[in-house]
Amino acid sequence: MEALTTSTLAVSIAEIGDKTQLLALILACRFRKPLPIIWGIFLATLINHALAGSVGIWIQSWLDPQWLRWLLALSFFAMAAWMLIPDKADDEDSRFYRLGPFVATFVLFFLAEIGDKTQIATTLLAARFVDEFWLVVAGTTLGMMVANLPAVLAGHKGAGRLPMHWIHGASALIFLVLGVTTLWWPWS
Template sequence: MQAFLIATGLVALAEIGDKTQLLAFMLAARFRRPLPIVLGIFVATVCNHAAAGALGSWLTGVIGPLALRWILGLSFLAMAGWMLIPDKLDEDDAPKPGHGVFVTTVIAFFLAEMGDKTQIATVALAARFPADFIGVVAGTTAGMMVANVPAVLVGGKLAQKLPVKLVHMVAAVIFAGLGIATLAGLGESLGF
Protein backbone atom coordinates (compact mmCIF):
# COMPACT_ATOMS: atom_id res chain seq x y z
CA MET A 1 0.00 0.00 0.00
CA GLN A 2 2.90 2.33 0.75
CA ALA A 3 4.30 2.01 -2.81
CA PHE A 4 0.84 2.75 -4.20
CA LEU A 5 0.39 5.89 -2.09
CA ILE A 6 3.88 7.27 -2.74
CA ALA A 7 3.59 6.53 -6.48
CA THR A 8 0.13 8.11 -6.69
CA GLY A 9 1.18 11.29 -4.89
CA LEU A 10 4.46 11.76 -6.72
CA VAL A 11 3.04 11.17 -10.18
CA ALA A 12 -0.06 13.30 -9.56
CA LEU A 13 2.21 16.20 -8.57
CA ALA A 14 4.70 15.54 -11.37
CA GLU A 15 1.92 15.45 -13.97
CA ILE A 16 0.62 18.96 -13.21
CA GLY A 17 1.68 21.10 -16.17
CA ASP A 18 3.45 18.13 -17.77
CA LYS A 19 3.45 17.57 -21.55
CA THR A 20 0.94 14.73 -21.25
CA GLN A 21 -1.43 16.89 -19.20
CA LEU A 22 -1.17 19.55 -21.90
CA LEU A 23 -2.01 16.79 -24.39
CA ALA A 24 -5.08 15.89 -22.30
CA PHE A 25 -6.23 19.54 -22.51
CA MET A 26 -5.65 19.51 -26.28
CA LEU A 27 -7.54 16.23 -26.79
CA ALA A 28 -10.47 17.53 -24.75
CA ALA A 29 -10.61 20.76 -26.73
CA ARG A 30 -10.29 19.03 -30.09
CA PHE A 31 -12.69 16.09 -29.63
CA ARG A 32 -15.06 17.19 -26.82
CA ARG A 33 -15.79 13.55 -25.94
CA PRO A 34 -14.49 13.01 -22.40
CA LEU A 35 -15.28 9.30 -21.89
CA PRO A 36 -13.22 7.88 -24.78
CA ILE A 37 -10.41 10.34 -23.97
CA VAL A 38 -10.30 9.31 -20.29
CA LEU A 39 -10.43 5.60 -21.23
CA GLY A 40 -7.69 6.13 -23.81
CA ILE A 41 -5.48 7.90 -21.26
CA PHE A 42 -6.06 5.02 -18.82
CA VAL A 43 -5.19 2.28 -21.35
CA ALA A 44 -2.10 4.14 -22.62
CA THR A 45 -0.89 4.81 -19.08
CA VAL A 46 -1.36 1.23 -17.88
CA CYS A 47 0.54 -0.12 -20.91
CA ASN A 48 3.32 2.46 -20.68
CA HIS A 49 3.77 2.30 -16.92
CA ALA A 50 3.59 -1.50 -16.80
CA ALA A 51 6.52 -1.60 -19.22
CA ALA A 52 8.37 1.07 -17.22
CA GLY A 53 7.64 -0.78 -13.98
CA ALA A 54 8.88 -4.05 -15.49
CA LEU A 55 12.13 -2.32 -16.47
CA GLY A 56 12.53 -0.92 -12.95
CA SER A 57 11.87 -4.32 -11.38
CA TRP A 58 14.30 -6.00 -13.78
CA LEU A 59 17.02 -3.49 -12.89
CA THR A 60 16.89 -4.55 -9.23
CA GLY A 61 17.90 -8.08 -10.24
CA VAL A 62 20.73 -6.97 -12.52
CA ILE A 63 22.33 -4.17 -10.52
CA GLY A 64 23.86 -4.68 -7.09
CA PRO A 65 22.23 -3.02 -4.07
CA LEU A 66 24.88 -0.33 -3.57
CA ALA A 67 24.97 0.67 -7.24
CA LEU A 68 21.17 0.61 -7.35
CA ARG A 69 20.99 2.87 -4.30
CA TRP A 70 23.27 5.42 -6.01
CA ILE A 71 21.43 5.19 -9.33
CA LEU A 72 18.06 5.62 -7.63
CA GLY A 73 19.24 8.43 -5.38
CA LEU A 74 20.75 10.35 -8.28
CA SER A 75 17.67 9.61 -10.44
CA PHE A 76 15.37 11.08 -7.80
CA LEU A 77 17.61 14.16 -7.55
CA ALA A 78 17.60 14.51 -11.35
CA MET A 79 13.80 14.24 -11.30
CA ALA A 80 13.73 17.06 -8.73
CA GLY A 81 15.67 19.28 -11.12
CA TRP A 82 13.59 18.20 -14.11
CA MET A 83 10.41 19.14 -12.26
CA LEU A 84 11.54 22.76 -12.30
CA ILE A 85 11.72 22.86 -16.13
CA PRO A 86 8.32 23.69 -17.66
CA ASP A 87 7.00 21.38 -20.38
CA LYS A 88 5.65 22.55 -23.72
CA LEU A 89 3.54 20.75 -26.27
CA ASP A 90 4.74 21.28 -29.85
CA GLU A 91 2.51 21.23 -32.91
CA ASP A 92 4.25 17.98 -33.90
CA ASP A 93 2.87 16.42 -30.71
CA ALA A 94 -0.72 17.27 -31.62
CA PRO A 95 -2.85 14.16 -32.15
CA LYS A 96 -3.75 13.37 -35.72
CA PRO A 97 -7.42 12.41 -36.05
CA GLY A 98 -8.46 9.52 -38.23
CA HIS A 99 -8.60 6.51 -35.92
CA GLY A 100 -11.45 7.57 -33.65
CA VAL A 101 -11.16 9.43 -30.37
CA PHE A 102 -10.21 6.42 -28.21
CA VAL A 103 -7.50 5.01 -30.51
CA THR A 104 -6.11 8.48 -31.26
CA THR A 105 -5.89 9.15 -27.51
CA VAL A 106 -4.21 5.81 -26.74
CA ILE A 107 -1.59 6.28 -29.46
CA ALA A 108 -0.93 9.97 -28.76
CA PHE A 109 -0.77 9.52 -24.99
CA PHE A 110 1.40 6.38 -25.12
CA LEU A 111 3.91 8.08 -27.43
CA ALA A 112 3.92 11.36 -25.47
CA GLU A 113 4.62 9.44 -22.26
CA MET A 114 7.76 7.78 -23.70
CA GLY A 115 10.75 9.20 -21.82
CA ASP A 116 8.49 11.59 -19.91
CA LYS A 117 9.02 12.53 -16.26
CA THR A 118 6.28 10.23 -15.02
CA GLN A 119 7.58 7.26 -17.02
CA ILE A 120 11.09 7.76 -15.64
CA ALA A 121 9.62 8.14 -12.14
CA THR A 122 7.77 4.83 -12.65
CA VAL A 123 11.04 3.06 -13.52
CA ALA A 124 12.71 4.51 -10.42
CA LEU A 125 9.77 3.73 -8.12
CA ALA A 126 9.53 0.15 -9.39
CA ALA A 127 13.26 -0.28 -8.75
CA ARG A 128 12.79 1.22 -5.28
CA PHE A 129 9.80 -1.03 -4.48
CA PRO A 130 10.63 -4.24 -6.40
CA ALA A 131 8.31 -6.36 -4.26
CA ASP A 132 5.30 -4.19 -5.10
CA PHE A 133 5.24 -3.95 -8.90
CA ILE A 134 1.43 -3.86 -8.97
CA GLY A 135 1.29 -1.18 -6.27
CA VAL A 136 3.74 1.02 -8.18
CA VAL A 137 2.01 0.64 -11.57
CA ALA A 138 -1.44 1.07 -10.01
CA GLY A 139 -0.19 4.11 -8.09
CA THR A 140 1.48 5.80 -11.03
CA THR A 141 -1.61 5.12 -13.14
CA ALA A 142 -3.86 6.53 -10.42
CA GLY A 143 -1.63 9.61 -10.19
CA MET A 144 -1.91 10.14 -13.94
CA MET A 145 -5.69 9.82 -13.76
CA VAL A 146 -5.92 12.19 -10.77
CA ALA A 147 -4.12 14.85 -12.79
CA ASN A 148 -5.57 14.18 -16.24
CA VAL A 149 -9.25 13.39 -15.71
CA PRO A 150 -9.96 16.90 -14.39
CA ALA A 151 -7.93 18.27 -17.31
CA VAL A 152 -10.24 16.44 -19.72
CA LEU A 153 -13.46 17.27 -17.86
CA VAL A 154 -12.80 20.90 -16.97
CA GLY A 155 -10.26 21.79 -19.64
CA GLY A 156 -8.71 25.22 -19.86
CA LYS A 157 -10.62 26.62 -16.90
CA LEU A 158 -8.66 24.34 -14.53
CA ALA A 159 -5.30 25.05 -16.16
CA GLN A 160 -5.57 28.77 -15.49
CA LYS A 161 -6.37 28.31 -11.79
CA LEU A 162 -3.61 25.86 -10.79
CA PRO A 163 -0.42 27.27 -9.26
CA VAL A 164 1.71 25.08 -11.56
CA LYS A 165 5.05 26.52 -10.42
CA LEU A 166 4.18 25.87 -6.77
CA VAL A 167 3.03 22.32 -7.51
CA HIS A 168 6.27 21.66 -9.42
CA MET A 169 8.33 23.07 -6.55
CA VAL A 170 6.55 20.80 -4.04
CA ALA A 171 7.12 17.78 -6.31
CA ALA A 172 10.79 18.77 -6.73
CA VAL A 173 11.22 18.95 -2.95
CA ILE A 174 9.63 15.51 -2.53
CA PHE A 175 11.82 13.98 -5.26
CA ALA A 176 14.90 15.63 -3.73
CA GLY A 177 13.96 14.28 -0.30
CA LEU A 178 13.61 10.77 -1.72
CA GLY A 179 16.96 11.15 -3.48
CA ILE A 180 18.79 12.35 -0.39
CA ALA A 181 17.19 9.67 1.80
CA THR A 182 18.09 6.98 -0.73
CA LEU A 183 21.70 8.15 -1.10
CA ALA A 184 22.09 8.36 2.67
CA GLY A 185 20.70 4.85 3.05
CA LEU A 186 17.82 6.22 5.09
CA GLY A 187 15.18 5.02 2.66
CA GLU A 188 14.84 1.56 4.14
CA SER A 189 14.56 2.81 7.72
CA LEU A 190 11.99 5.41 6.63
CA GLY A 191 10.06 2.89 4.55
CA PHE A 192 10.89 4.45 1.17
Protein backbone atom coordinates in the same frame (compact mmCIF):
# COMPACT_ATOMS: atom_id res chain seq x y z
CA MET B 1 0.83 0.29 0.81
CA GLU B 2 3.80 2.70 0.85
CA ALA B 3 4.50 1.81 -2.78
CA LEU B 4 0.95 2.69 -3.83
CA THR B 5 0.73 5.98 -1.95
CA THR B 6 4.26 7.11 -2.86
CA SER B 7 3.71 6.26 -6.53
CA THR B 8 0.32 7.97 -6.67
CA LEU B 9 1.53 11.12 -4.94
CA ALA B 10 4.79 11.40 -6.89
CA VAL B 11 3.19 10.97 -10.31
CA SER B 12 0.02 12.99 -9.68
CA ILE B 13 2.05 16.02 -8.66
CA ALA B 14 4.77 15.46 -11.27
CA GLU B 15 2.11 15.27 -13.97
CA ILE B 16 0.69 18.73 -13.26
CA GLY B 17 1.86 20.99 -16.06
CA ASP B 18 3.50 18.06 -17.87
CA LYS B 19 3.18 17.75 -21.64
CA THR B 20 0.75 14.85 -21.31
CA GLN B 21 -1.55 16.92 -19.11
CA LEU B 22 -1.41 19.65 -21.72
CA LEU B 23 -2.14 16.98 -24.33
CA ALA B 24 -5.20 15.88 -22.31
CA LEU B 25 -6.37 19.48 -22.31
CA ILE B 26 -5.88 19.78 -26.08
CA LEU B 27 -7.69 16.49 -26.75
CA ALA B 28 -10.58 17.53 -24.51
CA CYS B 29 -10.95 20.82 -26.34
CA ARG B 30 -10.62 19.17 -29.74
CA PHE B 31 -12.99 16.21 -29.33
CA ARG B 32 -15.28 17.30 -26.47
CA LYS B 33 -15.89 13.62 -25.64
CA PRO B 34 -14.45 13.01 -22.18
CA LEU B 35 -15.11 9.26 -21.74
CA PRO B 36 -13.14 7.97 -24.76
CA ILE B 37 -10.31 10.35 -23.85
CA ILE B 38 -10.29 9.17 -20.23
CA TRP B 39 -10.24 5.51 -21.29
CA GLY B 40 -7.47 6.21 -23.81
CA ILE B 41 -5.36 7.90 -21.13
CA PHE B 42 -6.00 5.05 -18.68
CA LEU B 43 -5.12 2.22 -21.06
CA ALA B 44 -2.06 3.96 -22.55
CA THR B 45 -0.76 4.79 -19.08
CA LEU B 46 -1.38 1.31 -17.69
CA ILE B 47 0.48 -0.40 -20.53
CA ASN B 48 3.28 2.18 -20.67
CA HIS B 49 3.85 2.14 -16.91
CA ALA B 50 3.73 -1.66 -16.72
CA LEU B 51 6.50 -1.75 -19.32
CA ALA B 52 8.45 0.98 -17.48
CA GLY B 53 8.02 -0.87 -14.19
CA SER B 54 9.34 -4.04 -15.81
CA VAL B 55 12.49 -2.15 -16.78
CA GLY B 56 12.79 -1.03 -13.16
CA ILE B 57 12.54 -4.64 -11.97
CA TRP B 58 15.18 -5.68 -14.50
CA ILE B 59 17.51 -2.87 -13.38
CA GLN B 60 17.02 -3.86 -9.75
CA SER B 61 17.87 -7.51 -10.45
CA TRP B 62 20.91 -6.56 -12.51
CA LEU B 63 22.60 -4.07 -10.18
CA ASP B 64 24.27 -4.57 -6.83
CA PRO B 65 21.96 -3.17 -4.09
CA GLN B 66 24.43 -0.45 -3.03
CA TRP B 67 24.93 0.73 -6.60
CA LEU B 68 21.17 0.62 -7.14
CA ARG B 69 20.58 2.73 -4.03
CA TRP B 70 22.98 5.43 -5.26
CA LEU B 71 21.67 5.28 -8.83
CA LEU B 72 18.08 5.61 -7.64
CA ALA B 73 18.92 8.48 -5.29
CA LEU B 74 20.82 10.36 -8.02
CA SER B 75 17.96 9.69 -10.44
CA PHE B 76 15.41 11.08 -7.96
CA PHE B 77 17.62 14.16 -7.52
CA ALA B 78 17.79 14.56 -11.31
CA MET B 79 13.99 14.21 -11.47
CA ALA B 80 13.71 16.97 -8.85
CA ALA B 81 15.79 19.28 -11.05
CA TRP B 82 13.88 18.23 -14.18
CA MET B 83 10.58 19.12 -12.49
CA LEU B 84 11.68 22.74 -12.32
CA ILE B 85 11.66 22.91 -16.15
CA PRO B 86 8.02 23.26 -17.31
CA ASP B 87 6.84 21.36 -20.37
CA LYS B 88 5.08 22.86 -23.37
CA ALA B 89 2.46 21.21 -25.54
CA ASP B 90 3.61 19.82 -28.86
CA ASP B 91 2.09 20.97 -32.14
CA GLU B 92 -1.69 20.70 -31.83
CA ASP B 93 -2.19 19.43 -35.36
CA SER B 94 -1.83 15.65 -35.36
CA ARG B 95 -2.45 13.00 -37.98
CA PHE B 96 -3.80 10.78 -35.21
CA TYR B 97 -6.86 13.00 -34.66
CA ARG B 98 -8.62 11.39 -37.61
CA LEU B 99 -8.60 8.07 -35.69
CA GLY B 100 -11.17 9.38 -33.23
CA PRO B 101 -10.90 10.37 -29.56
CA PHE B 102 -10.08 6.97 -28.02
CA VAL B 103 -7.44 5.77 -30.50
CA ALA B 104 -5.90 9.24 -30.90
CA THR B 105 -5.66 9.62 -27.13
CA PHE B 106 -4.25 6.11 -26.66
CA VAL B 107 -1.57 6.51 -29.34
CA LEU B 108 -0.61 10.09 -28.47
CA PHE B 109 -0.46 9.41 -24.72
CA PHE B 110 1.52 6.21 -25.13
CA LEU B 111 4.06 7.97 -27.37
CA ALA B 112 4.19 11.11 -25.22
CA GLU B 113 4.96 9.04 -22.12
CA ILE B 114 8.04 7.43 -23.67
CA GLY B 115 11.00 9.01 -21.88
CA ASP B 116 8.71 11.35 -19.95
CA LYS B 117 9.25 12.27 -16.29
CA THR B 118 6.39 10.07 -15.13
CA GLN B 119 7.62 7.05 -17.08
CA ILE B 120 11.11 7.45 -15.63
CA ALA B 121 9.60 7.92 -12.18
CA THR B 122 7.66 4.67 -12.66
CA THR B 123 10.86 2.85 -13.59
CA LEU B 124 12.62 4.22 -10.51
CA LEU B 125 9.73 3.49 -8.17
CA ALA B 126 9.44 -0.09 -9.46
CA ALA B 127 13.16 -0.59 -8.85
CA ARG B 128 12.75 0.86 -5.35
CA PHE B 129 9.63 -1.16 -4.45
CA VAL B 130 10.56 -4.29 -6.37
CA ASP B 131 8.29 -6.62 -4.38
CA GLU B 132 5.29 -4.38 -4.97
CA PHE B 133 5.43 -4.03 -8.75
CA TRP B 134 1.67 -3.96 -9.32
CA LEU B 135 1.13 -1.46 -6.52
CA VAL B 136 3.67 0.85 -8.18
CA VAL B 137 1.98 0.48 -11.59
CA ALA B 138 -1.45 0.98 -10.01
CA GLY B 139 -0.19 4.01 -8.10
CA THR B 140 1.49 5.68 -11.07
CA THR B 141 -1.55 5.00 -13.25
CA LEU B 142 -3.83 6.40 -10.54
CA GLY B 143 -1.55 9.43 -10.24
CA MET B 144 -1.83 10.05 -13.99
CA MET B 145 -5.61 9.79 -13.78
CA VAL B 146 -5.80 12.11 -10.75
CA ALA B 147 -3.83 14.76 -12.65
CA ASN B 148 -5.39 14.30 -16.10
CA LEU B 149 -9.06 13.67 -15.28
CA PRO B 150 -9.68 17.29 -14.23
CA ALA B 151 -7.89 18.52 -17.37
CA VAL B 152 -10.17 16.40 -19.54
CA LEU B 153 -13.35 17.31 -17.67
CA ALA B 154 -12.65 21.01 -17.37
CA GLY B 155 -11.32 21.40 -20.88
CA HIS B 156 -9.49 24.65 -21.32
CA LYS B 157 -11.44 26.54 -18.62
CA GLY B 158 -9.34 27.45 -15.65
CA ALA B 159 -6.19 25.65 -16.76
CA GLY B 160 -4.23 28.88 -16.97
CA ARG B 161 -5.07 29.75 -13.37
CA LEU B 162 -2.90 27.05 -11.78
CA PRO B 163 0.26 28.44 -10.14
CA MET B 164 2.57 26.20 -12.16
CA HIS B 165 5.82 27.37 -10.55
CA TRP B 166 4.49 26.32 -7.13
CA ILE B 167 3.27 22.97 -8.46
CA HIS B 168 6.59 22.24 -10.14
CA GLY B 169 8.41 23.28 -6.96
CA ALA B 170 6.28 20.94 -4.83
CA SER B 171 6.89 18.11 -7.27
CA ALA B 172 10.64 18.78 -7.22
CA LEU B 173 10.52 18.70 -3.42
CA ILE B 174 8.79 15.29 -3.46
CA PHE B 175 11.48 13.84 -5.74
CA LEU B 176 14.17 15.41 -3.56
CA VAL B 177 12.64 13.73 -0.49
CA LEU B 178 12.45 10.42 -2.39
CA GLY B 179 16.17 10.75 -3.19
CA VAL B 180 17.09 11.49 0.42
CA THR B 181 14.95 8.67 1.82
CA THR B 182 16.39 6.28 -0.76
CA LEU B 183 19.87 7.02 0.57
CA TRP B 184 19.10 6.90 4.29
CA TRP B 185 16.05 4.71 4.78
CA PRO B 186 16.72 1.02 5.36
CA TRP B 187 15.79 -1.20 2.43
CA SER B 188 14.26 -4.60 2.90
